[in-house]
Amino acid sequence: MMHIRVVLTSLALTALCFPTWAFALDKPKGEVILTVSAPHLDHPNIAETAQFDLPMLEALASHTGEMETPWTEGKVKFSGPLLRSILEAAGAHGTKLKIIALNDYSAEVPVEDAEKLDTILATRMNGDTMSVRDKGPLFLIYPFDKDASLFNEKYFSRSVWQIKTIEVSE
Template identity: 70%
Template sequence: MTIRLLTAATLLAASLIPMRAEALDAPKGEVILTVTAPKLEHPNVDGTAQFDRAMLEALDGRTGRMETPWTEGSVSFSGPLLRAVLDAAGAHGTSLKVIALNDYAADVPMEDATAIDTMLATRMDGEPMSVRDKGPLFLVYPFDKDPGLFNEKYFSRSVWQIKTIEVSE
């Protein structure tokens, strides 16, 4: 009886200990996203978290069919949830600066990643997004799930051709 109680107590205690997240592997393909933060828990290249397409597409994501101001008709976007990317990098803070290839940048509150199912779309209608088609990454809000997001406030945060996300405390 005592051994069973001790075993049960040990298993319970072990289940209460937070599991350490897996280290982030180095990218094997072309780097399409770099995440920086003052305290990055899972850097993989020179203190940053760098991702290739395969790494991003392996993360928890979503697909949504929607209309946007930048596309013609209803299109399907798919890619990792923004919060999954930040979790993989171990990036925590209060705000994000999302920077495009042409250095256009938008400030995005961290709540947009944690409370809204925003995604970093890697595919449009099932095809990898090219730079010509707003790729390789496009910050897409879930307009399909919440029509209340379909306004200028969120349009201005919907950066395409993303290359970097800087997390601030």
């Protein structure tokens, strides 16, 4: 009996010390709309990348914000997973993100923006999934509604739409 307690205690401590051993990113069941790559991912699910379909993204910790943007008319409600939740799910580590759109437009975004701001990859606008025509399937949205100092060209240039890939680097 004592031996079983020791084994169970050891297993519990191992799980606490090494949580990445207990986490596996499922493979997408639907159309892949986002691929995350990095020199090393803790949780790849296809080859050396982390690929996500819409249900996988919408299952992550998310945020909703209602705001005006330079690209929309009036107040618009955006919702989607927090960028930091996506990076955590992939097990991506680094200091820079290269956000790449379907048309190969890209912007460099510091990882700090994901860690310190409630940046989201919007999957929905006013409750509806975002089509490619409406800047979807994913649109990097800064919390312009929470912090007016973000409403400037620096953050506008990082707000990529029609996102397909995030490359993480040191």
